[in-house]
Amino acid sequence: MLVQEKTRTFPERISPFLRRKLDSLRREQGEDSPPYRGLALQYVKDEREDQEGWEENLKHYEAQLEVKDPGGKLPGLERLYRRTLVIELTLACAAHCRHCLRKNYPLHTLSEAQLVEVARHCGAPEHRGSLNEILITGGDPLTVPGRLHFFIEALREYAPNIQTIRIGSRLMSQYPEKIDETVFSIFRNKPGLRFELATQINHPVEFFPEVCEVFGRFRELGVKIYAQNVLLQGVNDEIDTLVELYDRMRRHDIEPHYLFHCVPIKGIHHLRTSVSRGLQLIRELVAGGKVSGRVKPMYAAMTDIGKITFYEGVILGRRDGRLLLQSNYRVEDRMAYNPSWQIPPTAEVDESGYLRVWYLDGND
Template sequence: MDNSVKTFTHISEFLDYLGNDFTGLTSEMRANLDQEPTFAFNCSKHYADLIKNSAEPVKLLREVLPSTDELKDAPGFVDDPVGDLPAGKSECILQKYENRALIVSTSACGVRCRFCFRRNYPFQDTQNIASEVSNWLDVHTSIWEVILSGGDPLTLGPGPFRDLVEAIAFHPSVTTLRIHTRLPIMRPDLVMQHFELLRELPARFNCVLVVHVNHPDELDEESAAVFAQLKFSGWTLLNQSVLLKGVNDDAETLERLSRRLFEQGVLPYYLHQLDHAKGVAHFEVSDERARELIAQIRTKLPGYLVPKLVREIAGEKSKTPI
């Protein structure tokens, strides 16, 4: 294995890296493996190492390994499950909620999560995104929070990322900057390339980083180091998870996840019910089961470690509690 390789884009290379002695891949997963998925495979070497070191590797594998279950049609599972397209204000700007705007900053990501709600989104990598965002904010002066999403905004190079942030900072109406990312658990090295700027930003904005962690074994010493530096710099750190069948749909896993996040300085924020994107129905957990799980972990954890159980419904003005 070439140590310079940071990301696997071929399933065969990924499985070779896991090794012939790796016992985490079940016969069922091998039988259902889609070797040429329409939603392309992409997984970081760092996450592959987390899988190899996990006590429950099957759960982590389900998040990244393509399955033929993705080819099955299911009623109500559609290309745009959360209403991104009607909320579009330009190629890269979405506005669903009052006084807040979301920037689809890039199509690139540190992983192709098999349950991704934007797996069918028509990404357009805007050539001069900083200028487009700045021009839009010039007119929309009621916007006080800007959310950087994607893809993953921290996959941008240091120059384009700084340009985008500076374009936002030029507008005094924007007082809060929020970044949604999976890179602290997928590509912590890419987070580190931005640290000079990330350390500066809390002096200019209220800064919130929302990480996406679904299982406690996704957290390690490198994620802890990233979070520690961000927290020391003044960032508010939150986590949002997706409730996924076969990954975290048991109370013990969710309890360990909340506690492990807190050990690394991150507060559990949302536990999302699955967005009904086409190709992800095999991950769905019923609302009844979801409420049972929240009730169970509420008896084990203090209230600040119990995430809010929510669903995003297209066209609604906020997340919907379940």
């Protein structure tokens, strides 16, 4: 398990847009309606968050990359994989997802000087042969468009090896009024760069007209949009809800990526299904002829050693409410990408040199 020394209360933060939609859904359909619950469970603080559960992690996994600049160690850099570096540009968001992965991270927004150092790190000669894409996340980088634009220009200057820039954001569905020409201009006139916008849509109710309009504007700019959704109890753990969700994604040209089992972060036990429930749902979704073959996600878990997709042979055993999961990660590869990485206590190395990890299951 990954436990930090300090935690902080994760306050409720709901954007004016979401507040209006919640009020409207409550008034028109009632608090027990699936659409209202599908939105409210994601954003309204629940008293169950303060109840004791088996979930003890305060982070999804340890991946901090130690990079120093003249002012000290740079915050907000993570690396577990060969091709991609994660940059947490800011940890500010327009709204607080109750199932947030980074709810216990110290708050920061990288300065322009720090972003120049990050760009130089990305373009260093020792990285040019392997590192060719980055994921700018947070927090929500679209909430600080000026800083985001500055960083992209720094990458163009110092890191020509970066060909793909992925940007993680829920601002489109949390506060679409904030997506204005300042944001759209970031994606214009950047020859040689591929932009991909990663979002998260967990219930079909989130496809409000204002949200769909913003997605359309990004598509007109040639920005590829994909979704990494989360299986949440009471939100989307019914097959009809998932079918409607992925049908709407297909309609709006949003590519499926992962459907994540909800991570074992402290305070969100009430949102976690069992892994087996997710396996049942993913079989119905991808092998039942219910949705287009072009909109089928991969079902995966965010474990202490990184993402593991549930394929045949991944679940090796069960003990005390935990699953032993087999990965194809090698320790030497992980250390090559991130020399400061350490094997977590929940992981072990098998006879072939691959990592295995114990993962806390949820309950239905």
